[in-house]
Amino acid sequence: MAWLPACPALPDPARLRLRLLGGVQGVGLRPAIWRLSQRWPLAGWVRNDGDGACIELEGARADLHAWLAALPAALPPLAQVDHAELSVQPCQGETGFAVIDSQPGAGGGARLPPDLAPCPACLAELFDPSNRRWRHPFINCTDCGPRFSVSRRLPYDRAHTSLAGFALCADCAGEYRQPADRRFHAEPIACPHCGPRLSLCDLNGSPVAGDALSHTVALLRAGQIIAIKGVGGFHLVCDADQPQAVAMLRARKRRPAKPLAVMALNADSLADVADIAPLAARWLNDPSRPVVLSPARAGLDALWPGIAPGVSRVGAVLPMSPLHYLLFHEAAGRPSGVDWLTQPHPLRLVFTSANLSGAPLITDNAQALRDLAGLADFILLHDREIVARCDDSVLAVRGARQVWVRRARGRTPTPLAAAPGEPVLALGAQLKNTLTVASGSGWHTSQHLGDLDHPDSWDVLEDAVRHWLTLTGAQPTRIAHDRHPDALSSRLAAELALRFDAELAPVQHHHAHLAAVLAEHHWPAEQPVLGLALDGFGLGDDGGAWGGELLRVRGADCQRLGRLRPLALPGGDIAARQPWRMAASALAALGHREADIAARLAMHPGAAAVAAMLARGVNCPPTSSLGRAFDAVAALAGVCAEQSYESEAAQKLEAHAQGPWPAPDPALWRLADDASELDLRPLLARISALNDAHASAALWHANLAAALAHWAHAASQRQGVRHIALAGGVCLNLTLLDALCAQLTAAGLTPLLAIELPPNDGGVSLGQAWVARHLGR
Numbered sequence: 001m002a003w004l005p006a007c008p009a010l011p012d013p014a015r016l017r018l019r020l021l022g023g024v025q026g027v028g029l030r031p032a033i034w035r036l037s038q039r040w041p042l043a044g045w046v047r048n049d050g051d052g053a054c055i056e057l058e059g060a061r062a063d064l065h066a067w068l069a070a071l072p073a074a075l076p077p078l079a080q081v082d083h084a085e086l087s088v089q090p091c092q093g094e095t096g097f098a099v100i101d102s103q104p105g106a107g108g109g110a111r112l113p114p115d116l117a118p119c120p121a122c123l124a125e126l127f128d129p130s131n132r133r134w135r136h137p138f139i140n141c142t143d144c145g146p147r148f149s150v151s152r153r154l155p156y157d158r159a160h161t162s163l164a165g166f167a168l169c170a171d172c173a174g175e176y177r178q179p180a181d182r183r184f185h186a187e188p189i190a191c192p193h194c195g196p197r198l199s200l201c202d203l204n205g206s207p208v209a210g211d212a213l214s215h216t217v218a219l220l221r222a223g224q225i226i227a228i229k230g231v232g233g234f235h236l237v238c239d240a241d242q243p244q245a246v247a248m249l250r251a252r253k254r255r256p257a258k259p260l261a262v263m264a265l266n267a268d269s270l271a272d273v274a275d276i277a278p279l280a281a282r283w284l285n286d287p288s289r290p291v292v293l294s295p296a297r298a299g300l301d302a303l304w305p306g307i308a309p310g311v312s313r314v315g316a317v318l319p320m321s322p323l324h325y326l327l328f329h330e331a332a333g334r335p336s337g338v339d340w341l342t343q344p345h346p347l348r349l350v351f352t353s354a355n356l357s358g359a360p361l362i363t364d365n366a367q368a369l370r371d372l373a374g375l376a377d378f379i380l381l382h383d384r385e386i387v388a389r390c391d392d393s394v395l396a397v398r399g400a401r402q403v404w405v406r407r408a409r410g411r412t413p414t415p416l417a418a419a420p421g422e423p424v425l426a427l428g429a430q431l432k433n434t435l436t437v438a439s440g441s442g443w444h445t446s447q448h449l450g451d452l453d454h455p456d457s458w459d460v461l462e463d464a465v466r467h468w469l470t471l472t473g474a475q476p477t478r479i480a481h482d483r484h485p486d487a488l489s490s491r492l493a494a495e496l497a498l499r500f501d502a503e504l505a506p507v508q509h510h511h512a513h514l515a516a517v518l519a520e521h522h523w524p525a526e527q528p529v530l531g532l533a534l535d536g537f538g539l540g541d542d543g544g545a546w547g548g549e550l551l552r553v554r555g556a557d558c559q560r561l562g563r564l565r566p567l568a569l570p571g572g573d574i575a576a577r578q579p580w581r582m583a584a585s586a587l588a589a590l591g592h593r594e595a596d597i598a599a600r601l602a603m604h605p606g607a608a609a610v611a612a613m614l615a616r617g618v619n620c621p622p623t624s625s626l627g628r629a630f631d632a633v634a635a636l637a638g639v640c641a642e643q644s645y646e647s648e649a650a651q652k653l654e655a656h657a658q659g660p661w662p663a664p665d666p667a668l669w670r671l672a673d674d675a676s677e678l679d680l681r682p683l684l685a686r687i688s689a690l691n692d693a694h695a696s697a698a699l700w701h702a703n704l705a706a707a708l709a710h711w712a713h714a715a716s717q718r719q720g721v722r723h724i725a726l727a728g729g730v731c732l733n734l735t736l737l738d739a740l741c742a743q744l745t746a747a748g749l750t751p752l753l754a755i756e757l758p759p760n761d762g763g764v765s766l767g768q769a770w771v772a773r774h775l776g777r
Helices: 029-037 059-075 120-126 170-178 212-221 242-251 276-286 322-331 367-369 457-472 488-500 509-520 572-576 579-588 594-600 605-615 626-636 648-656 681-688 693-719 732-744 761-773
Strands: 014-023 045-049 053-058 080-089 097-099 198-201 227-231 236-239 292-295 313-317 350-355 378-383 395-398 401-404 424-425 436-439 442-445 478-482 504-508 529-539 545-554 557-564 677-679 723-727 750-752
Touching: 014 059, 029 053, 029 059, 029 097, 053 059, 080 732, 120 198, 120 322, 198 212, 212 227, 212 236, 212 322, 212 378, 227 367, 236 242, 236 557, 242 350, 276 292, 276 395, 367 626, 395 732, 401 557, 401 732, 401 761, 424 626, 424 761, 436 457, 442 457, 442 557, 442 761, 457 488, 478 488, 488 504, 504 509, 504 761, 509 529, 509 545, 509 723, 509 761, 529 626, 529 693, 545 626, 545 693, 557 693, 572 626, 579 594, 579 605, 579 626, 579 681, 626 648, 626 681, 626 693, 648 693, 677 693, 681 693, 681 723, 693 732, 723 732
Parallel strands: 045 097, 227 378, 292 395, 424 478, 478 504, 529 723, 557 677, 723 750
Antiparallel strands: 014 053, 014 080, 045 053, 198 378, 227 236, 236 350, 292 313, 395 401, 424 436, 436 442, 529 545, 545 557
């Protein structure tokens, strides 16, 4: 193993100290070390501390060498060692090997594992009527269960989790202290006698008498909406195969069209609604349990009205906790054993965050009873506190390509590797906010925290900052933030800079997008790279609305080489919610007269006023955003004129682009000689003359991919740079991304893509931290 250093020369007998840094807490490392040490007559101990795990071993030289040789294969599967330090210590003459109490440390080298779905061994016990944990919603062991969501700080000990208040019964205490047991030092260990309790309550908070799981399943079958306290927050759940229940949930949540995720027992239970590729199936069954977006089967809207209206992908997730498994177990009639887990199951459940759209995820029981009265009919809750709110991770899969849409439960708090550097805190973007702590040799990017437009967002972000700085032990010397002065994260950054006596580091939005990709690829800061930053909005260096940018990045330096030819934003920000306004803007850019624009869009109230604004240039700031160009095309094609959620128009346009495409026509775009501007007006003109949604969408995608590749290649020739980073929310369009990457590769360029983080604003904090670390170099 590369992480294991060479053993120094040893006396005989000898004593060794081995320090392990990385993901070594909460993964069963201490029990594994104890079991390994029983194979030889060795003395010593193992313990957790703020930096990882520390082991001291004493015995014969040959036995110590044998122990070191066997160590890599003996580590538990969840352990991830980033670095190890080995030294010789004076012999102490002790006997026996023990797991001893943890010791606080400076922090920074240790990290928590993420929350993981139940392992096969726990599932076997969960469904065994003779086992004392039969149907126990909080079963776990050293290989699975809650970690990040219940942990307050490191070292990872029960006293530092929300399980601290649950005193262990004699049986659990025996398992916890028995080195040969699977639950030896399993910190969240619980059973029906001493663990958290589940209860089904009405909206007044009164418990419903009887078995909570049985009543919950009966209510779901009756078309009711249940709020369920999960791993990292509450979710709203209803029967996905009951359109009336789905419609009611949408009405209450004020979510008229945004796609809803569906939970099923296994991938086979989704065969009629989703085309689940092998890669998607692997991720569905991964212990991290993300929501996986797969291509929808034909006829999805008819089979499942209201689940994912008008889009080409459907989101699915498998049970991520024992509680969720037990809903399916109850619906199946409480079968014994685990064979039923692999059989198709008729129950499919809508699974969406239990909050009004835009509000932070609810984690607290009292708040749930107070705020969910208008959303749910009943609430299934428990008394295990959620320390860190953690929404669901979301992954989009198309064939063999994958891209993270949201990184949260199951993926956080695993850091990305980084070269050592100064501690930096980066506060991310206004939308899809995350924060990143650059500490030691890791980029610690937080869970998805949501949009920062809600009144509670300041508290949510400040709480997350406090939690992450506690976990990492970092004291930031630099605080990075978006250059937009009105962003909440920018205002909090100014306050935190005073608190920590740290330097402020404003970073331009699109520079941060591309820098996030470079951080993932360990890109040398001194080596220039090209980048296409393609999204809806970011404040540009000139104060304008950017979003279709060709940039040259070299560490903290970023140069704008080119842009998409701007379109007007009639009415400003409202144009992002009403794509028909962008259609009017496109028509005006093509030279259509005011009266013609008003007549073509007469079905929209205000069309005449918008046409007049465009004709006079009043309240029509320019934007180079590719996201707004997508809106214009979607409206021109008759696909989406009004958006009820972000990127609705683009997603529906992508759905219409499935199927055959025409060959790209280079006459449909114009590129400035110096590559400083890409003009898509010829393409918009061709689309404006069509009257077919598929033809318009296919024409747009085929030629946009070719035009972007042509643009990048021209800049590459001028700059002598062959690598190009792709980032921004538009890169979630896998239909476009596949075509663009193929054409870039054919042109001799090497695309660099986001890997573990989303290419959208969820990755911006990582990019900010990367830029901040390279300032002044």
